[in-house]
Amino acid sequence: MRGESGRPGTPLQGARGLSRPNELRSFLSVGLRMVASGYVTIFLFQLAAIWNNFFLLW
Numbered sequence: 001m002r003g004e005s006g007r008p009g010t011p012l013q014g015a016r017g018l019s020r021p022n023e024l025r026s027f028l029s030v031g032l033r034m035v036a037s038g039y040v041t042i043f044l045f046q047l048a049a050i051w052n053n054f055f056l057l058w
Helices: 011-019 023-056
Strands: none
Touching: 011 023
16 A cells, blocks of 8 residues: 555664664664563573472472
8 A cells, every 4th residue: 555655564674764773783772672572481481490390309
């Protein structure tokens, strides 16, 4: 459609269009924040597994 032609397809493309930063800065400012919640979730699952294994020894 006509209105969607000016909109970027991905968030990284939108970050590149704002102030023309390099690829690393675009990834750090946008991409890393998007995957941070996934990293926290994996960390919590691993922490719970280690915690439970520790109490199995007692």
